[in-house]
Amino acid sequence: MSESDALQIDKFKLDVAVIRLSVLEIGQQRSHKHEQLYERENKMLKIRTLLAMGASILATTAMAQEKTVTVASWGGSYQDAQSKALFEPAAANTGIRVKQETFGGMSDVRLQVTSGQVTYDVVSPSAGSAARGAAEGILEKLDYSIIDVSDFYPNLYTDYCVGTIVFSTVYAWNTETYGDNGPKNWADFFDVKKFPGTRSYRAKVHGALEPAIMADGVAPEDVYKVLDSKEGIERAINKIRELKPHIDVFWTSGAQHAQLMKDGEVDMSTGWNGRFDVARGDGGKIKYSYNQALLDYDCFAIPKGAPNRDAAMQFIAEISKPEYQDDMPKYITYGPTNAAAYETGEIDAATAASLPSSPENVALQVPVSLAWYEKWEKTASELYQEMLTE
């Protein structure tokens, strides 16, 4: 359901990298002036430390004079794409300084808001988790007099969260193992006689039950009807239980399932379509299909009590414009939420047809039901966890 839940460790790793980068940045700004000094007093660590401290104080005061926003997203190839298509150009055009971080989803926002230590200004959660966050009151209401959604698809923004990309949860297979005759639907994915080999599946319940229930013979349009009871949920989990001996890895992040497929560690995996495309671009022998895939979207939101709320609103308004959204598909196969992005001529016909949001692809897929997750997430998650520990 969410674009990717980078592991906490991934996040920590990147946090450290961000800190290192900012130190480097400060170093670069100041290094020219202090270069000779460094050479002369090479061994005097104390002075260096003092200089670094002084530099950081100077840098902080300089920063305070311009607008800054801290943006948190999912890392990996997805955030790279966001950075190139949205964040960096928008920063250049608006003069807002952008500090990027990676996060583990709404749970991180929840921790920040409930502990009163909010550092993120803009976050990029999945629509479902944002809906839950909005219900809990941990998000700021978006100001649609600033953010222009007149050309947006009507169901891709809410009061608290404005859509940025449309993505799909798909099944991918290794073309070395299965050739082009890969699985045609979820039933094939679950069929280890017809398609012998190892699988990877999500470690969380989000986007895990829908495929299983379809594999068990439920028609795509009835998925959420059947899952709307504890028996239905157990039926789906039983299907996964059957497959479990063949599931080598339960993945926890988009970067992970992309890596698993690229390395040939597993023969098939569920996952987010854009990540698989990037992995294939890096030489992975991977294909995926939109048939019976789960259609979902990611959005931008502002945590309650964000330190730079107004700048954040302005920044979100900027990156929601079609001239930014139309660049995203160049880096990762995720579709725009602003319909006007198709009109700018930046997205060619072939690319448009490959996106999860193209009309032909949409027709093949099952839209994720936010209402179902609101009602059943906890129950389903508990049962799913129980199955995982068996």
Place this chain on the structure above:
Amino acid sequence: MQAPPMTNSDNHAAGLRRDERLEKLKLFGLASPALLLILVILVIPVGWLFYVSFVGADGSFSLENYQRMIESKSYARIFRTTFQVSFLTTAICILIGYPLAYFMAQLPQRLANLCLITVLLPFWTSLLVRTYAWLVLLQKRGLVNEWAMSIGLWDEPLKFVHNLNGTLIGMVHIMLPFLILPTYGAMKAIDKDYLKASSNLGASPVRAFWTVFFPLSTPGLFAGALMVFVLCLGFFVTPAVLGGGKVILVSMKIVSNIELFVNWGAASALGVVLLVLTMSILWIASRFLNFKNMVGGGQ
């Protein structure tokens, strides 16, 4: 006649007592910063943890967090896996670490120092890097499998990672120094004359080892083993990466509980149970082992 001396000695005793009280007060004064620190960073947070674990989702006092642990079968399994993994890791660490520490203790000091540096070397590399390195080495098309298959050691790739094997390999690698260092320390502190004396009395080298050397080295070994075991109980990164999502430990469940239930109570309750179980194990261990010796460092 006899009254004055008594008063004197009474005075004297009272003076001594006063001095003693004063000294205790002074010592307490000296210790107070440390005591305050322990209060602030240990007693209060742990107390808070206990308190929060009894707060339900609606904010009132409730036992629901503990009830859930009893009702849902997964919790018992997770605790079992956690203790199983910790126990196995500790056992393997002892099997590998003790002989290595023994070998190092026999080496001339210069060589032993070199060995110590290599033992410590992993400490200077990030835990994440080491964990991911194992993943790269041991995965299906990783270096070890490719190499072994190319020279014909085995035909099908062996499953080293994304299971219990991988978790244990990674954890043993990271925990080994924690076992070796105290064991080595205890071994170095053993007076060589004891061994000479035992062979002088006719003991074979094997007998001398088992009846003299080994018992003298156990305080260090136990201290190391205990440290490894306790650290393993709360380990998160390595099992999360190398376990393939199938080896689920308490630490991972704490994370998923925070994400799922949104309140700290559910996660705190897990922390409390782990803490209580660990304390009980330490208490039972203290019935059989001499803790004072361990903390004292060997002699």
